[in-house]
Each structure stands twice: as C-alpha cells, then as structure tokens.
Amino acid sequence: MKALNAIKHLAEGLLALCLLGMVVAVFGNVVLRYVWGTGWVVSEELSRLLFVWLVSVAATLTFAEGKHLGFDLVTTRLSGKPAAALRWLTRALIGLSLYYLITGAWAQVVVGMNSRSPVMNYPLALAAGAIFVMGVCMALLLVLQAANELRGGREGGAA
Numbered sequence: 606m607k608a609l610n611a612i613k614h615l616a617e618g619l620l621a622l623c624l625l626g627m628v629v630a631v632f633g634n635v636v637l638r639y640v641w642g643t644g645w646v647v648s649e650e651l652s653r654l655l656f657v658w659l660v661s662v663a664a665t666l667t668f669a670e671g672k673h674l675g676f677d678l679v680t681t682r683l684s685g686k687p688a689a690a691l692r693w694l695t696r697a698l699i700g701l702s703l704y705y706l707i708t709g710a711w712a713q714v715v716v717g718m719n720s721r722s723p724v725m726n727y728p729l730a731l732a733a734g735a736i737f738v739m740g741v742c743m744a745l746l747l748v749l750q751a752a753n754e755l756r757g758g759r760e761g762g763a764a
Contacts, residue, residue, distance in 0.1 A: 613669070616662050623659040627652045650724045657732050661739035668743050689754075696751055703744045710737035 634648035667673050680691050714737055717730030 613666065616666050619662050620659060620666075623655045623662070626655045627659070630655070647725050650722055654722075654725075654727070654732055658735045661735040665739050665742045665746075669746050692754070693751075696747060699747055700744070703740050703747065707737060707740035707744065710734075710740055713737075 630645065630648045630652045634644045638644045664673075680688060680695075683691065710733055713733035714730040717728055717733045720729040721727065722729060
C-alpha cells in the first residue's frame with residue numbers, strides 16, 4: 606500500500622512538473638514576443654510533448670482511482686452473479702482495447718526511434734512512449750483490480 610501511495614505521489618509530482626514546464630514555455634514565449642519582439646522556437650514543441658505526457662499520466666491516475674467516465678445505469682441495478690459477469694465482461698473489453706492501444710503505441714515508438722522532431726530534434730518515440738507507458742500501466746492496474754476482486758476485495762478501483 607505504501608508503494609502504491611509513493612507511486613501515486615511520484616505521478617502527481619510528474620504532473621506538476623509537466624504543467625509547470627508548459628506554463629513556463631507558453632507564458633515565457635508570450636512575454637518574449639510582446640516585450641522584446643522575439644520568442645523561443647522550442648516553446649510550441651516542448652509544450653506539446655509535455656501535454657502528451659501530462660494527459661497520459663493523468664489518465665493512468667484516473668484509471669487507478671476508478672474515476673474514468675463510465676456508463677453504469679445497468680450495472681448499478683444488478684447484484685450478485687449478473688453484476689460480476691458484467692464487471693468481467695467490461696474488464697475483458699478494456700483489456701482488448703488496451704491490447705490494441707499498447708501494440709499501436711509500440712509500433713509508433715519503433716517508427717519514432719528514427720524520426721526526429723523538427724525543432725528540438727528529440728526522437729518522436731518520446732511522445733509515443735507516453736501512450737505506451739499509459740497503456741502498460743493501465744493493463745497492470747486492470748490485472749490488479751481483477752486479482753483484488755478474486756481475493757474478495759472491493760469491486761472498484763485498482764487494488
């Protein structure tokens with residue numbers, strides 16, 4: 606449990622750093638343009654890369670806390686075996702979606718290894734890597750959630 610809390614705090618710290626980097630890049634560029642008539646060439650690319658990582662980490666945290674948008678009109682009215690069957694069906698569909706997300710993101714990482722960004726010259730695999738990491742983390746959380754339910758734990762959340 607302490608390890609999960611430490612990982613959560615680490616992810617929240619990463620979110621804060623991404624947001625800070627985006628604010629500095631965009632606001633600094635605006636100030637430079639209006640005050641001195643110049644700007645940072647890397648501002649747009651840097652803020653885009655940080656935004657991709659920000660969204661990926663935030664989506665993973667949201668998934669871990671069971672706070673993703675969901676349609677539970679039917680499942681909240683069920684109990685017992687029908688509710689459990691729908692939970693497992695939902696997990697299977699999420700797992701299938703994550704499989705496609707992970708394999709697609711990995712393909713983009715491989716392609717991005719040899720492609721460079723036009724301004725900052727970083728490998729484009731760095732942006733696709735955010736999606737890959739998000740998918741792998743969500744898949745692990747899904748397995749933890751399923752194992753927790755098999756052990757008789759609570760139904761929602763990751764573990």
